[in-house]
Amino acid sequence: MSNAFEDVLSANEKYAERFSLGGLRPAAARGIALVTCMDSRIEPLDMLGLAPGDAKVLRNAGARVTDDTLRALVLAVYLLQVERVLVLPHTRCKMASVDSDDAVHETIHRNYGVDTRSLEFHTNSDQLGALRHDLERIRHHPLLPDTLEVMGAIYDVDTGKVSPMDV
Template identity: 60%
Template structure:
């Protein structure tokens, strides 16, 4: 028995009915999304998109890290992304603790010292979203004037509120 038997069985079923669409690897609607990894959120459904419409980058808290910026540079210059939306969400675990608390919790639960990691918890979601949108806007590797906005998705209502409009 493998820890992955269930997902490999799911893939076998997927493969059985799979048809190659011939879809290109570009973002058909020119959209780059930076989102939280929260499994309650389905980015395509949330925005009325279809597979292939957007490049979706997900991490804890929808943070614009160096790796997210690197990926956005590739997406913009090589994969058809022409606009970027950073989407935080309500009831995000990253807004409910400090980095120090997360380190302590992991240390107590698993006996692991994680202090060399920066978890980028979020003390003020709107301020953090504004900061992360500005990181994208100010990147010297992305085109000046690239439309970038920030929004908060409500996991209970499905509503998306733009809180950092495109400049």
């Protein structure tokens, strides 16, 4: 076995010794699902005053509401007691700093020789426009209830502040 993961496996041994989440219910205790970015500057539970078990956290590049995100939200609403959804992209996001997926494909191909054109990255330099679009995808999805509360906000990676967006 490779040593590439030795650091995280060793850390897990220590974590498992003090593990206290056994028996936690799989439902979202506070009824919230959070769609946010995979950016490592985001600590989704801490920044919203949540604890393990309080929320369902869905992360992807750019905090976009993709078909897979919608699939997970349908499951979360009907099986895991989610009643509200917060879509939370962030400032200085790489996926919001490029004009198109083509630019990302070109950069990866130029720098690494890998053709990624079979993938959609959902880039959009109009972050508020993308947020508006994603909120509408949730609000009008035929499998999600009209009673589902949906909100968008932007997380500032430099201040830790969450600012609700009226979009």
